[in-house]
Amino acid sequence: MEKVFALPNGEELVASVLGPGEGRGTTAVQHEIYSFLTRPFDPWMVPTEGGFLAEFLAGTHDPSLADTMLVGRIDGTVVGTAWHGTDRDLPEMGGYGFVFTEPEQRGKGIAQRLTELSINGFWAVGGQVSYLGTVNPVAQHIYEKHGYRHYNGLTYRALRPGTDADTFDETFFGRAGDGEIREIRLGDIGAYTGLVMLLEPVEWIVRDYTEAMFYAPPVQASGCLRPFFNSMTRHAASPANAWKVLVNDNGRLVASANLWAPTHAPVAANATMEFQAAPAYVDRATAVIEAALQDAAANDVRAVRACGVAEARLAVLREAGFVDEVVQPGALDLGDQRVDVTVMRRDLG
Ligand SMILES: CC(C)(COP(=O)(O)OP(=O)(O)OC[C@H]1O[C@@H](n2cnc3c(N)ncnc32)[C@H](O)[C@@H]1OP(=O)(O)O)[C@@H](O)C(=O)NCCC(=O)NCCS
Numbered sequence: 001m002e003k004v005f006a007l008p009n010g011e012e013l014v015a016s017v018l019g020p021g022e023g024r025g026t027t028a029v030q031h032e033i034y035s036f037l038t039r040p041f042d043p044w045m046v047p048t049e050g051g052f053l054a055e056f057l058a059g060t061h062d063p064s065l066a067d068t069m070l071v072g073r074i075d076g077t078v079v080g081t082a083w084h085g086t087d088r089d090l091p092e093m094g095g096y097g098f099v100f101t102e103p104e105q106r107g108k109g110i111a112q113r114l115t116e117l118s119i120n121g122f123w124a125v126g127g128q129v130s131y132l133g134t135v136n137p138v139a140q141h142i143y144e145k146h147g148y149r150h151y152n153g154l155t156y157r158a159l160r161p162g163t164d165a166d167t168f169d170e171t172f173f174g175r176a177g178d179g180e181i182r183e184i185r186l187g188d189i190g191a192y193t194g195l196v197m198l199l200e201p202v203e204w205i206v207r208d209y210t211e212a213m214f215y216a217p218p219v220q221a222s223g224c225l226r227p228f229f230n231s232m233t234r235h236a237a238s239p240a241n242a243w244k245v246l247v248n249d250n251g252r253l254v255a256s257a258n259l260w261a262p263t264h265a266p267v268a269a270n271a272t273m274e275f276q277a278a279p280a281y282v283d284r285a286t287a288v289i290e291a292a293l294q295d296a297a298a299n300d301v302r303a304v305r306a307c308g309v310a311e312a313r314l315a316v317l318r319e320a321g322f323v324d325e326v327v328q329p330g331a332l333d334l335g336d337q338r339v340d341v342t343v344m345r346r347d348l349g
Helices: 028-038 047-058 110-124 137-145 168-172 186-197 226-237 279-297 311-319
Strands: 002-006 012-018 065-074 077-087 093-101 129-133 148-152 155-159 180-183 206-208 243-247 253-260 270-277 303-308 323-333 338-347
Touching: 012 110, 028 047, 028 077, 028 093, 047 065, 047 077, 047 093, 047 226, 065 110, 065 186, 077 110, 077 186, 093 110, 093 186, 110 137, 129 148, 129 186, 137 148, 137 155, 155 186, 180 279, 186 206, 186 226, 186 253, 206 270, 226 253, 243 279, 253 279, 270 279, 279 311, 303 311, 311 338
Parallel strands: 093 129, 270 303
Antiparallel strands: 002 012, 012 065, 065 077, 077 093, 129 155, 148 155, 180 243, 243 253, 253 270, 303 338, 323 338
16 A cells, blocks of 8 residues: 655655555565664664564564565655554554664654554554554654553553553453463564563563563663564574473463573583563463473473572472572662572473
């Protein structure tokens, strides 16, 4: 779909909305968008993000992802971009990113037009919540104009118009059956981001130690889609990096466990595990952890370590067969205090 906007300065912005599978390839068109966004001589994104962007533009990614690429052009030249990803089968939760306007074209309303097209398109396919992360005040201003509200750390979320923000998490991630365990997939980008960003269980503090994601105000989450991209890159790099998720009867991702084993042979048998669970599914966290550990054991992982700072989270690890290995005094800086980090280990035999 193409939409033409008359910008306040009189220029014409032609916005292409490339739905899932549309306008993808490896021609000069995609090369232009890729270079425009990654800024090879002035990079602003981490390499893993650039790697995923290349797949999104080429259309070679796992088909569980339904992504929309938005490209704005003035006189045929790319001047702005944006991207939104959700799940192909259940487009309820999404992630917004790759929002960039050519420096000389800023302030003309380009990002606002693309953001409006993106979020309205998501509501039209049944979207319930969209996440993004930014510390840029200009971007924050734009996102707030289009329904995004500050959520956690540098994360913003837009809830489907008419949704009660105060009860959304509890309702959306509420109990609906015991859930089924399956492999993570790219279409989970919004769902996993929502799970990692959840404010509850507050007392856990740690969300993803590897990615430095914590919820312990005033210490804030350090990213939004980035933990997903980083963990997904590790997952794809080796079968030892098992990643299992629990999906409830409503198709919603409510718990996750992923492993990261170094690729160098002498240390490859030692993995680190991260896990998350929505409050209504904490009792099912051990099942998803066990599924990930079994996968890892089948791929020669011998010892798995996970850490926590709060008893509630450590209790889940104990229940999953982990034993205390070491306490690192004051290893985590929570801003107003330093807290001990307990490293726990489970041997896979
Ligand atoms: C953020 C970015 C995409 C904005 O693009 P843009 O096309 O210039 O944005 P627009 O012209 O649509 O809108 C700019 C708005 O910000 C406002 N603005 C400008 N400076 C501002 C500031 N310091 N604080 C708050 N708002 C500001 C403008 O007034 C305008 O809003 P208005 O129309 O309500 O008056 C662009 O600056 C950019 O590419 N930055 C680098 C990449 C980035 O940070 N991306 C977002 C992270 S996910």
